[in-house]
Amino acid sequence: MKPFNTDNIKQLRAEIDKLGGTIVLVPHINPDGDAIGSVLGLANILKNAGKQVVVIVPNHFPEFLKWMKGSEELVVYVNAREKAQKIIAEAAMICCLDFNHLSRTGEMKELIENFEGQRVMIDHHPYPQGFADLELSHPDYSSTAELVFQVVKAMGYEQYIDLAAAECLFCGIMTDTGSFDYNVSDPQTFNTVSELLALGVNPEDIHGRVFDNYSVDRMRLMGHCLSECMEVFPEYHAAVMYLSKETKARFNYQKGDNEGFVNMPLSIKDIHFSAFFTENDDQIKASFRSKGEFAVNEFATAHFNGGGHRNAAGGEVFDSLKAVVDRFRKLLPEYAEELKRTKLD
Template sequence: MNKETTQLVETLLASPQKAVIIGHKNPDGDAIGSCLGLSFFLKKIGHSAAVVMPNDFPDFLKWLPGVEEVVIYEKETEKSTQLIEEASLIFTLDFNSLERVGELQQILESADAKFIMIDHHQQPADYAVATFSDVTMSSTSEMVYHFMDALGHSEILSEAIAINLYTGIMTDTGSFRFSSTSPTTHRVAAKLIEAGADSALINQNVYDTNSPDRMKLLGLALSNLHILPEYRTAYITMSQKELDAHNFKKGDTEGFVNYALSLQGVVFAVIFIENKQESIVKISFRSKGEFSVNAFARNHYSGGGHNNAAGGKSSQSLNKTISEFISILPRYKDELAHA
């Protein structure tokens, strides 16, 4: 954080606050880890803190310290609303537009509390009184560590804080293999390990708890892999019928798109996931090198994210969405050829 933002946050935290910490819809490891890590930190320095998520999150994150206290808006609407209405401070983590919280958006827009944003996505909205935004950071969880450090409290790292922040960093960096992983990221991870984050156990809890249904779904996803060598692109499709046949649960398709990106010669990978309940096709984009999937998602699919990892959606059918995607690629042929 810069000096001005740090001083403002110090002023806001100078007296006990009723803080609510919000993550984005369909929370991932970074959203959950950063929010829980921050909640433990705020409690340690004398504030009350509650974590509210718009909807539920994958089972492979439900072992994290403090997870039993997370309030899910979809399940506990009245409690979530009351917490937000009574809050004096609202932290928004791992998103930078209130559109990312689904039905919580209207409640947050009506809140009387002051907002503090901590996020690493591009083009932040201007709704917070204090904004800590850095698109070069590996994860929001890493940013929470720097937030603590800027306030002069990095020495009070607890095991619970360390486990949550390490999990967020690990998942958002693809186990430290994405280009956003910096030397500083590794230094922060080392400090978290020293504070009690068992890296081997965290890795096991996140990645080695697959159900038979999820493994079979992965096999199906790989059989649905299509390669377009002229565009250095690969994509995977998942229909609602295929998901239902494998007892799909939230988080089951996490990381599938990375298998497409791992192909030799591929620099652009996409997964299209049909969601009949919301009448949309959810899309995840990944890239290597200079090709910006953030720009691609913003230009064509009402989405965004990072240069090499972004998301979007389509209101068309799965087949029409795929056809449209293929029709767009020729515009990017030169850019993909030199990515």
């Protein structure tokens, strides 16, 4: 991995040390394990260092992430707009984690855009927008949680990483690597995990809290999607799954119930490109995963208003679910040769 810009680290440490006001930490909309793990991990560390910290999330996040220390104190913007706006207006710094475009903050976009204090971005996605005063952008990291851990160490704040913070950061790394199935080609990732385990993290316990905590409805939803809503295209080594609003209602869908569904087709022999489309009230959320060299971030950027990493990306489309799935089917022949070349032995 590329070394940090030491001037940026020194500047961040100096800015935090001299702050007299509140630091607001913000993840992206529809926050996942890495987003929540990163903000809560950093929040616990900064609080241990004696700083005033508030975490504001743009909207709700899954129940299976609410065991992390500090989750009960989160301010959910869509539930408490006036409170959140007052906190931000009086804050000294906003630290944006796990996103690099303000469009990823939903209704909070203008608040962050117009914020007059210090804006910091810590993120591992490529192609940052450049909205922050200080950017720590490192796409070569497995997750923002891993990046936070290394940034904190480089700042000289390592002594403030307690077990609660370590658990949050481990959760972020674990979820953003698919339980260490992808984005883990650099040995430093496992060095980071080793250091977190040395702080007392129990990986089996955290894996169980996240992945063995589903409802009966969620399990039945998964079975239905695999049986009735999955199409496999062996000639393109690809598969697609989709989830309609009607299906959500039928299985009493709760936020996060489709977590990990996009990865499931990759378990099929000779399939190394998977797409999952979820119908929401105002748009279709697209998720893409791949194995090998097929760059799903380029695919998402070109066709689904998205982006991300080579093997994990997403996007949004304002169209019908049927039209979006049809578009995916029609695109596959264009990528036939590339998908064949990236076939895994």
